[in-house]
Amino acid sequence: MKIPSTSMMLKNALRHPARSLRRAPAVLLLAFYAPFHAGAAEPGQPAKKPNILLIVADDLGYGETGFQGFTKDIPTPHLDSIARNGTRFTSGYVSGPYCSPTRAALLTGRYQQRFGHEFNPGPPETAGQSVGLPLEEKTIGDRLRAAGYTTGWFGKSHLGNTPEYHPLKRGFDTFYGFLGGAHSYLKTGGGPNAVLRGTEPVKESGYLTETFARETVDFIGTRKDQPWFVYLAFNAVHSPLETTEKYESRFAHIKDGKRRKFAALLSALDDAAGSVLTKVRELGQEENTLVFFISDNGGPTAQITSGNGPLRGFKAQTWEGGVRVPFAVQWKGHIPAGKTDPRPVIQLDILPTALAAAGLEKPEKADGVNLLPFLTGEKTEAPHEALYWRFGRQLAVRKGDWKLVKAPEGGGLDGQNNAAGTATVEGAQLYNLTEDIGEKNNLAVREPEKVKELSALWNQWNSGLVSPKWRPGAGRNNKNQDRTDPDAAAPTTAGSAGPWKAGDALDGKAAPQVAGRALRLSADIEANAPDGVIVAQGAKGNGYALYLHGGRLALAVRAASRLSTVVSTEALPSGKRKVAAELAADGVVTLIVDGKKTGAGKLPDLIAHQPGEGLTVGGDGRGAVGDYEAPNTFKGTVENVTVELR
Numbered sequence: 001m002k003i004p005s006t007s008m009m010l011k012n013a014l015r016h017p018a019r020s021l022r023r024a025p026a027v028l029l030l031a032f033y034a035p036f037h038a039g040a041a042e043p044g045q046p047a048k049k050p051n052i053l054l055i056v057a058d059d060l061g062y063g064e065t066g067f068q069g070f071t072k073d074i075p076t077p078h079l080d081s082i083a084r085n086g087t088r089f090t091s092g093y094v095s096g097p098y099c100s101p102t103r104a105a106l107l108t109g110r111y112q113q114r115f116g117h118e119f120n121p122g123p124p125e126t127a128g129q130s131v132g133l134p135l136e137e138k139t140i141g142d143r144l145r146a147a148g149y150t151t152g153w154f155g156k157s158h159l160g161n162t163p164e165y166h167p168l169k170r171g172f173d174t175f176y177g178f179l180g181g182a183h184s185y186l187k188t189g190g191g192p193n194a195v196l197r198g199t200e201p202v203k204e205s206g207y208l209t210e211t212f213a214r215e216t217v218d219f220i221g222t223r224k225d226q227p228w229f230v231y232l233a234f235n236a237v238h239s240p241l242e243t244t245e246k247y248e249s250r251f252a253h254i255k256d257g258k259r260r261k262f263a264a265l266l267s268a269l270d271d272a273a274g275s276v277l278t279k280v281r282e283l284g285q286e287e288n289t290l291v292f293f294i295s296d297n298g299g300p301t302a303q304i305t306s307g308n309g310p311l312r313g314f315k316a317q318t319w320e321g322g323v324r325v326p327f328a329v330q331w332k333g334h335i336p337a338g339k340t341d342p343r344p345v346i347q348l349d350i351l352p353t354a355l356a357a358a359g360l361e362k363p364e365k366a367d368g369v370n371l372l373p374f375l376t377g378e379k380t381e382a383p384h385e386a387l388y389w390r391f392g393r394q395l396a397v398r399k400g401d402w403k404l405v406k407a408p409e410g411g412g413l414d415g416q417n418n419a420a421g422t423a424t425v426e427g428a429q430l431y432n433l434t435e436d437i438g439e440k441n442n443l444a445v446r447e448p449e450k451v452k453e454l455s456a457l458w459n460q461w462n463s464g465l466v467s468p469k470w471r472p473g474a475g476r477n478n479k480n481q482d483r484t485d486p487d488a489a490a491p492t493t494a495g496s497a498g499p500w501k502a503g504d505a506l507d508g509k510a511a512p513q514v515a516g517r518a519l520r521l522s523a524d525i526e527a528n529a530p531d532g533v534i535v536a537q538g539a540k541g542n543g544y545a546l547y548l549h550g551g552r553l554a555l556a557v558r559a560a561s562r563l564s565t566v567v568s569t570e571a572l573p574s575g576k577r578k579v580a581a582e583l584a585a586d587g588v589v590t591l592i593v594d595g596k597k598t599g600a601g602k603l604p605d606l607i608a609h610q611p612g613e614g615l616t617v618g619g620d621g622r623g624a625v626g627d628y629e630a631p632n633t634f635k636g637t638v639e640n641v642t643v644e645l646r
Contacts, residue, residue, distance in 0.1 A: 066080040520581070
């Protein structure tokens with residue numbers, strides 16, 4: 001039998017690590033195995049598979065961690081240590097601009113648009129029975145558990161609320177967390193979004209960020225004889241801005257109240273990550289633990305102040321600020337420390353990288369790549385030819401320095417309804433990200449051939465995708481079957497630009513995009529009764545309502561199910577009146593009647609997510625936003641209603 005040369009065997013080993021390890025001679029096996037697997041094996045014993053720790057922050061902007069170097073007001077020493085002890089990717093991306101789709105892609109290693117998970121499935125109280133990460137998709141938990149790992153999931157799911165989507169049925173042995181998209185930090189809650197241990201609601205109290213870390217530490221501390229995989233999916237720093245004195249007192253020097261609370265959320269997250277990293281070190285497992293840290297999307301700055309550094313845009317947009325995130329990898333003794341890598345990578349790469357570290361081959365349908373040879377310097381080229389995005393009418397493609405993008409507010413789209421509809425490359429804008437990281441100078445006219453090249457790439461990629469299985473907006477609360485037009489069941493009865501009058505209604509697709517936005521509501525009214533809704537958008541999850549309560553003007557705002565209400569100090573005079581409510585970016589509310597300020601207050605949050613239920617005038621026809629019984633019809637006249645986004 002002819003024995004291949006050592007160089008040939010090494011080349012094959014790099015291409016097909018798991019297959020080559022089965023075939024290689026013992027000497028070559030040890031030479032190849034050592035760089036990728038921690039724990040030196042005793043003679044005659046197989047090397048130990050590494051532990052894998054995946055830490056995900058929620059809504060953390062690109063500019064916020066210390067290791068990114070853009071902001072200095074919130075120390076993050078523990079998160080910084082991951083980058084210091086490993087590699088940080090300055091062009092680290094996620095495949096979607098908000099929560100659930102990004103997580104679906106993270107756990108599968110596949111673009112979520114390939115299996116219809118393009119949008120959030122909705123809050124637990126409204127999500128339909130068929131909404132969640134499709135059951136035919138294998139998760140990283142499935143694959144690692146089959147390879148002998150014990151698997152633990154701690155924190156947020158947001159990948160389905162009914163039993164078949166529960167983490168314990170998606171490849172995980174242990175679950176401690178909640179199934180929805182957001183949660184109070186101070187209350188465990190009840191109902192469909194309770195904090196669960198396994199499948200049972202917990203009774204213990206505590207600050208949720210600390211609790212998730214404590215449960216993780218307990219888990220890894222008792223797994224000494226089996227390699228473990230931990231998915232630590234914090235809900236920090238997602239709204240609500242709920243903190244404790246322990247953390248908020250660290251930032252007494254920050255005068256802005258919202259920023260101070262955000263700083264406390266991030267500091268608690270850093271401490272929690274630090275407690276887990278410390279436990280790994282105490283167990284002597286640092287060189288046998290591969291650690292990833294990312295955020296699930298860019299920061300929603302107006303809502304919680306999370307900043308995206310020099311990037312344009314925010315969460316829910318395909319500008320860089322929505323999809324470029326902090327991205328760091330640590331594996332002491334196996335990848336270089338203190339390295340900065342500018343090559344574009346994406347969260348899809350985490351699954352094949354983790355599998356390669358465990359000695360497993362990349363799944364055939366995975367879109368991500370194994371980053372280990374790029375981290376060790378064995379490969380110097382870019383891991384990807386191009387990266388892609390589709391989010392309703394929004395899109396983007398990045399190849400090398402160049403990015404083609406359609407996004408709200410100046411990026412080839414208007415500011416309305418960009419989570420719905422169909423994406424096309426017509427009118428897309430072009431940016432050179434190396435020269436213009438802030439996407440300020442559109443080069444589409446100057447570089448038509450580059451536009452043509454990237455458009456062709458995106459169109460080819462898009463041709464392999466499927467239609468979304470559900471969409472935000474009206475119709476989401478039905479069975480969510482895959483329809484040609486999922487929003488067709490809820491017709492629009494008024495123009496989307498306004499002004500509107502009593503009886504007008506807009507479906508979720510046409511209603512103003514109010515998530516994370518300051519706004520001004522105004523109307524001309526004449527009341528025949530002391531109560532009634534003037535205009536409302538949303539329901540008990542997220543939304544607002546301008547209404548009369550006991551003869552006084554009131555504004556109710558829901559942010560992630562949390563209700564805040566501001567009421568005028570004066571009764572509304574009889575006759576025709578011009579009324580308005582202003583919600584500023586810092587949460588300050590001002591109520592105005594005939595140009596006179598009649599009430600004020602401060603909300604803890606702006607509207608957390610885009611309401612799916614649509615807008616109604618002269619009553620709340622979608623489900624009560626405020627503390628009243630819907631539809632709470634306005635008795636009198638309502639005219640010239642406008643919603644101005646700011």
